[in-house]
Amino acid sequence: SQTIHQWPATLVQPVGSPLSLECTVEGTSNPNLYWYRQAAGRGLQLLFYSVGIGQISSEVPQNLSASRPQDRQFILSSKKLLLSDSGFYLCAWSPVTGLQPQHFGDGTRLSIL
Amino acid sequence: GQQVMQIPQYQHVQEGEDFTTYCNSSTTLSNIQWYKQRPGGHPVFLIQLVKSGEVKKQKRLTFQFGEAKKNSSLHITATQTTDVGTYFCAYSGAGSYQLTFGKGTKLSVIP
Numbered sequence: 001s002q003t004i005h006q007w008p009a010t011l012v013q014p015v016g017s018p019l020s021l022e023c024t025v026e027g028t029s030n031p032n033l034y035w036y037r038q039a040a041g042r043g044l045q046l047l048f049y050s051v052g053i054g055q056i057s058s059e060v061p062q063n064l065s066a067s068r069p070q071d072r073q074f075i076l077s078s079k080k081l082l083l084s085d086s087g088f089y090l091c092a093w094s095p096v097t098g099l100q101p102q103h104f105g106d107g108t109r110l111s112i113l
Numbered sequence: 114g115q116q117v118m119q120i121p122q123y124q125h126v127q128e129g130e131d132f133t134t135y136c137n138s139s140t141t142l143s144n145i146q147w148y149k150q151r152p153g154g155h156p157v158f159l160i161q162l163v164k165s166g167e168v169k170k171q172k173r174l175t176f177q178f179g180e181a182k183k184n185s186s187l188h189i190t191a192t193q194t195t196d197v198g199t200y201f202c203a204y205s206g207a208g209s210y211q212l213t214f215g216k217g218t219k220l221s222v223i224p
Contacts, residue, residue, distance in 0.1 A: 032210050034211075041219075042216065043201065043214050043215065043216040043217050044156070044201070044214040046211055046212070046213070049210060049211055051210060059211070090155055090156070094210070099143075099144055099161070099163070099205065101146060101158035101161060102156075102158065102212060103158065104155040104156050104157070105155060106154075106155055107155050
């Protein structure tokens, strides 16, 4: 069966520090991969999605970036974090064929001080 | 562009009461999905509807897709404390991989 791993679970970072969040999927090949951000008590905002290695589409211009160095690995990065980057970051995957549900990782709670 | 309104934003019910959340669109939707997010957890897929007038049931949950495919609802019969969480509708454009989520309805169940 397919599983998605996301780490770390929680992270506290100072303003201006770099960020790297990692997500890996097991049990499937060539998944679509997604990064979302959820502010406290709010809905999900799609940040990036990828349909293949090295293919990244950005939905919201900001100081975050994403990379997909391997088929089942998706990384969210920042060179300098802002206070507004605080939130709950969720990675998700879906099968590549047709309209399919998305399956989410456990998320990373990021607090910027 | 498409806009989806999800109402209500919050709902408090007594355990045993029914609950309904609605997702309304200004334009026709090709599909709709529903997710549940427990407090502190991640969204979990519940159901997908694609056909006009479609109705699907999962135990005490009933999902409907309107005849015009502009609205959808999730109805829970006789709520239990395990139903607590935020319910999101989500849709994608034709041929698109991206989902757009509604803002969610947060359900609280008073025992």
